[in-house]
Amino acid sequence: MSAKSTTVRYWLFKSEPKVFGIEHLRRKGVATWDGVRNYQVRNLLRSEVRVGDRALFYHSSTKDVGVAGEMEVVSEAFPDPLQFDPKSDYFDKGSTKAAPRWLAVKMKYLRTFKRLVPLAELRTDQQLKNMRTLVRGNRLSITEVTKSEYEKICLLGNAV
């Protein structure tokens, strides 16, 4: 078999750790990244995010905001089950199984950094301060990062 022809891409996924943090993912090993309810992000999951891509796990809306670790995409996009569950906060009565509106992917835990890389540090680092994730007004819960940005953040996270 030939190697995959597509190049690995790098992403940053945001989540509120009170709802689902990297410790939840570590315990599960593989988890469904669900609850995406933004069309731009849905389109990324459908058309851009691929099996084998890497992603930084970013903790948002919490005391210590920043990048907590790494994970890997292990499934193509599939319909987010929560959109069909009337008991879920993510239920969408306008979505049907024939034409699902929202997508999810499965993510695999890779590692938790030795130290959380704080948002403030991303903003001041010369190599990172232009990350799309940090652009003022950005509200996407998934943004692409460059390989060099990704690797720099891993270095910062694994430094003592």
Place this chain on the structure above:
DNA sequence: GCCAACGTTGGC
């Protein structure tokens, strides 16, 4: 809890 900034909705 505040608030800036963006996304979504719906009347027209």
Place this chain on the structure above:
DNA sequence: GCCAACGTTGGC
């Protein structure tokens, strides 16, 4: 298709 009102995100 415009745009005001409302809802959500997310840092602080």
